[in-house]
Amino acid sequence: MGFAAGGFAAVVVGLAALTDSFRAIEARTEDLRFRAERALARPVVADSSILIVDIDNRSLRLYQDELGRWPWPRSAHAALIELLGLGEPRVVGFDVLFGEPDIARPEADSAFAAALVSGPPTVSAVVFDEPGADSAAAS
DSSP: OHHHHHHHHHHHHHHHHTSHHHHHHHHHHHHHHHHHHHHHSOOOOOOTTOOOOOOOHHHHHHTHHHHOSSSOOHHHHHHHHHHHHTTOOSOEEEOSOOOSOOTTOHHHHHHHHHHHHHSSOEEESOOOSSTTOOTTOOO
8 A cells, every 4th residue: 555655646746847836846945955955964074185276267368378278288287297296196187088199299198198107196087998098098
């Protein structure tokens, strides 16, 4: 009996979710539900051992004369790996796709490859299924 009641309730809620009135109620209460969830959650303390280096719009404008438009040459990422290596990080992670060789600047690819080998352990945010498919494979 309980299974049938649960199934019936699920069907009713599922059908109601398809209506505009349900969507309107959901949209109106979303902010309230989010605030309630945040108020009940325990405060999260940031891990001071993690440093995020962000390439944001300000960075793109600041270094445009020196590095050009995005995407920057891989030699710039190589220099960043070398600089970060001075702090002896456990790992450096890139959320940047290095999927194909930089045909226009092969010397930049060479500098980047050298930094991957000699610098701190570095991983890319993209994992390919085929071995060797990522030109910036983790060292």
